[in-house]
Amino acid sequence: MSVLQLWLNLGLNTLSLASLLAMLTVGLTLIFGIMRIMNFAHGAMYMFGAYVGISAAQWAGNFWAGLLFAALSAAAVGAIFESGLLRHLYKRDASSFLLITFGLSLVLTESTRLGWGSNSRDVQLPEALAGVVLVMDEPFPLYRVFLIGFGLTALGILTIVILKSRLGLLIRSISQNAEMTQALGVNVGTIRTLTFAVGCGFAGLGGFLAVPLITGYIGMGSSAIIESFVIVMIGGMGSFLGSAVGSLLVATTQSFGNFYFPDLSLVVTYLLMIGVLLYRPGGLFGEEE
């Protein structure tokens, strides 16, 4: 393999990983940006979505059914958490939300373990996604190409909804001034529940899409949450552009790192974060506090 082919391969890997990471972190950013809640249960949602998706895909014999159920189940659990618990606590400070959602992550993780057991699980790729494509005469997994396309589409739709639609306008106005928005006759509670559910739905979607690469296991949420916190810290909390750029940076470190310095790639990821924070404590695109 020539250097050019290798770099092209690693570059495509980076893009597919980045699109997965962006789907994971966009929900975290959405929820934090609108509601000022740093959702510690996000990783557990990711894992939960993956498990429900795997079961749904097996039951229906269809990968796409798994995809749908992964997103819907995580969104439903998110809606339950928000409307049953979090909405009664908006007077509390940000740190107590970190504690409560940390408790929720334990509950969700252990409930999943109770329901599905501790074994890891896999999912059958549909034939349309199972093959390889030739990129400059080198084989590259088709599934990773699909990930790039799917991620870009999903994130693109979310961006358009938030920036162009009336719902997006309301969501943005709630993040600016919830009381004033409420006074204008908007049902703020419902929109917050919806926002939380959509954020969690993206986590579930990301979890299921990650299964063909990493196989599903109970601990996948606890590594994902750390990874997404690192990305959010690099990009800046609450910034969509930040979560995209952060995902791209972390994915680059990981895919190139795993090839050139496999033992150090994880360490380099954390060093990258520390370096960015030394330079800008609020993250690359965050507001200075």
Place this chain on the structure above:
Amino acid sequence: MKYAVPIVAMLAAAPFALQSYQVTLLTEILIFALFAMSLDVQMGYARLFSFGHVLPYGVGAYACAFALLAGWPLPIAIAAAVLVATLLSIPIGWLSTRASGVAFAMLTLAFAQLGYAIVFKWNTLTGGSDGLTGFARNAGPFGFDGFVSRDGFFWLVLIVVFAMYWLARGFMNSAMGRAIVGVRENERRASAIGYVPRTLRIVAFVLSGALAGMAGALHAGFLLFVSPEILHWTLSGHVIIAVVLGGTGTLIGPMIGAALIVLAHHQLSAVTDSWPLVMGLLFIIVVIAAPKGLWGIKASLAAKISQRRAPPAGEKHAAS
């Protein structure tokens, strides 16, 4: 503090009355209690929600293991471990306190993960995922070996934990300790008086790290085994649960919370595999219903009772 002497005396007598595994369990409780108390120095008193408190704990444990492997006496190994944890906490405290609130929590988490990744990957030094074994509680200077046995080590832990509680209490009642609480309560006023909030936060962070390093060193001396597991962030989560359960902002509350968690773990894991589920639910209930924890409930009950018993004092307060 008025119960401290009888409690310590009772604990000190425990090895004569209890079975071997119960002494072991008590040792484990005391070490976890010290760990929880150390976290509360920054979490309760300085309101720094660290999700990376395993870092000084784990580093202390590894440092103690290395020192014991090198043949150093146990007390010196513990002292060295505390030194290492303290020195490590200074730059990390300086860096982390550049952020505040949730960002601070995530930064500490990431630093702890960095430590975990290094320990996990650096096979030649740390033994990687297998960890370190093959060390013993070496006798002290002049061949003193009173703490080498199981009971002797329990007494050493008891003395250390009580001494650290006493020291931390003294510090929190000192001018600097009060200033740290002052910054927590009203940062603007504290800086108007002339305190530098960030410096005080770093002091609390480093002190807390030193105590955690000591708990970690005791952990290594207790199990005579260390592995990357003690640097995994889930342990940070458990110690946070202990602190919140017992009551933040008090040194004794987190110790009680820690004891409850170790006991609950032992009792529940015999019955069900999903004790984290029970713990998670309990934790959520406490955070929502009793933000000051179990010790806080006790304190407010005691205040109500004493008010009822002494109405004249209450009236006087109401009048003034």
